Each structure stands twice: as C-alpha cells, then as structure tokens.
Amino acid sequence: MARARSRPFDPALAGLPPEARWRAWMGHVEAVLFASPAPVPREALARVVGPECRLDALIADIGDALRDRPYELVAVAGGWQLRTRAEFASAIRAAAAVPEEARGGALTAGEQLVLAAIAYLQPVTRLALSRMLAKEVSRDVIARLKRLDLVGAGPRAPEPGAPLTYVTTPAFLARFGLASLRDLPDIEALEEAGLLDPNGTADTPSDPFDAMLGLSGEEA
Template sequence: MADQTAQRKENAHSGLLDTELEHLPPELRWREWMGRVEAVIFAASTPVTRETLARVVGKHCNIEMIIDDIRADLSGRPYELVSVAGGWQHRTKKAFGDVIRTASGQAESARPLSQLEALVLMCIAYFQPITRGELSSFFGKEVSRDLIRVLRSQDLIASGPRSPQPGAPYTYVTTKAFLSHFGFDTLRDLPDFEALEDAGLLSKEKLLTGDIPTGLPAHHLEDEVPSNA
C-alpha cells in the first residue's frame, strides 16, 4: 500500500495521469473511468477514437462496456452517445432538433440534398474513388462541377487519389463528415449493394432513373447535433 501511495505521489509530481487507479475499490474505479471517458467525449468537437480514450483508463478497461454503462446512465436524457466515423460522440437526440433550431434562431434546417445530388453522393460512397467523368458515364449525362461543389461545400466528399486515366483526373471519396452526417461508423455500415441487387430491391437501371431511395438516412446533422456545439 505504501508503494502504491508513493507511486501516485510520484505520478502527480511528474504530471502523469494515474490510469490504473489501483488504490480504489473496483466499483469506484469503474465509475471514475466512466467519468473520464464521458468527459473526454463531451469536450471533443469530433468523434473520439478508442485510442484516445485508452489514454485515460486502465490497460485492462473494457471501453465498450464503459460506453454501454454511460449510455444506460443517459437513458431518458435529451442527448446520447453515438458511434460514428470510427469513434464516439455526444449528440442531442433527433426529437429535439426543432427545439435547438428555435433556440438558436434558425428558421429551418440546411437545404436537403436534391435527388440527383443524393444519387451522385450514393455512387461516390459505393464506388469510390471515382472520377467526375466516370460519374457522368454512369448516369449518362454530365455531372457538373457545380454539383460536386455542393457536396464538397457540405464536407460530404473530398478529392481522392489521382486516377491512372489519361490526364490523371481527380477522384472523389467520402469523408468522415459523411459518416458522421448519416450516422455510419464505417463505410461497411452502408447497405450491401450486391445484396440489394440480388434481393431485387435495387438495380442499376432504377438508380439511373432516380426511381429508388438513396439508401442513405434522410435526417440531417441539425436534427442530431453534438451536445457541446
């Protein structure tokens, strides 16, 4: 016990954070880890990764179980912990979107994507990296620079690697903001394109004519915003 006390004093003197908390009984240690994890996520403006959270808890701490317990504590609150873009983030629940917009003086949410913009975004998400020329060939008509600019202005897509095609045109890829916007943790959370085709729920022909939903959730970031925004 004396050795542990001496170690804690040494860590405090050197500015090192005591992550193991071996001087605490298991229940209090767990509650302290929960508090640390929630504080780090709450203070961050972007999703917090596992690697970041691992810096403030013990090496044998199960972060998923910590997150589950925090979510249970937040039950019934207007905000929650969500898993997006490879990390975790505090967000207010969608049901309070109108309340937040009214309080902030926003008359209405940001303009939703048009059908064509949503379809182009869907194609980029599934077939990235992809050039504007390839998108135009896919749809059988030009995908304009203005349309690409709309998606870029909302930080939904970014420039990818240069294509090996003649002229080395830019390709486009989705961003972490895209994942966060639509509530995906990774691109693996996208509906399986081939499975949708095999089930007869999706076809390239329907996609090109715009006769299908995009497969992307229809909510917007303003409906579910970081709680520390």
C-alpha cells in the first residue's frame, strides 16, 4: 500500500473563512512556541502565518487566551516564549524532587552582582569590574557565568594589552524575562536598590536581581 503524501504546509490558509483562518494561525503559532525550548523570533513565526496576518494582534489574542492558564506568553530576548507563571515554580520543583542546593543554575549573590554590573557596563573588562565593585572579580566567577551562557566575550578593549571584555547573552535576557537590554531600569535604580555604592563599594543582598528588577532569574 502506497503511503499518502503529506500536503505541503500552507501558511496563508487562503481557503478558510477569516475567523477559522485566524484560529488556525493561533494554533500554528502556539504549537511552534510550545515546541521550542528557546524564545522564537518574529521572523520564524512569520513563516507559519500568511502575509496578511497581523502577527502582533495574533500574539495578543494568544496571550488573552492563556490568561487563566498556569503558563503565559512573554516577549523575551527578541522573541516570544511560553513560560510557566512564577506562582507555580514551587509546585514544579516539588514534582521534580530537586533540592534547592542541587539546582546547578542558581547564582550566588556575588555572581548576581557581577552579572548585574556586566549588564549595565558592557562591554567591560574584568579589571574594570573589580574597580567598580571595589573587590576582585575572579576568573572563576566569569567562567561560571560563561558556562551558564549568561555572559560571553565582547570586543577587545582599546587599551594597553587589548584585554577581553564581557557582555551579556540572549540567554541572560531569556533567564530574566527581558525583551532587550532597554528593559533594564535606569542605573539610578541600581544604586537605590543598594546594589552599587556610587562611592565605589558594593552591597551584596541575598538576591540582587530580585531587588533590582523584581525578577527571580529562576527557570520554572
């Protein structure tokens, strides 16, 4: 028995009436978001809907449809992603039976402080970070942030020795729920939160990003 050929994908869905076509587009986009472990950029979503689709309006309708669900659609790292809502994080961790101390992606207060400084000052050298935080920023801290894909190498600094600089990554944006670096609050908010002392000393609260951004940085 011959196998039936699969029909070529038709993003335009021109044969459907407008209301049915809109619902189908919503289904296509939500399926793509559900299947992706990373934020999906606009250009990828545009490939699964017709050229006449108003993608922003479609995204808004999907968000409205998920209003009462334990997960939501968020704009993050230059795209969109389905994420469980923060209030369900403890239930997810309990189901996974992962003790708090075993969660390898958790950051110490010192690591969060260095990451915050990189986010604001990038591209920035390790020496400049140490001067700004008034304490040595070790290579081990930088290396761990790089292993977690939160920090990457930037351009060489235009100074003697051309030292490496460091910048944040798209994974940093995704982890902290930021659409872009423009979503970071003003530098004054960093100082008001007690994270950085303008006189050159640094405070290290237990969760700097919670204080600065109201974000946990945890992946549910």
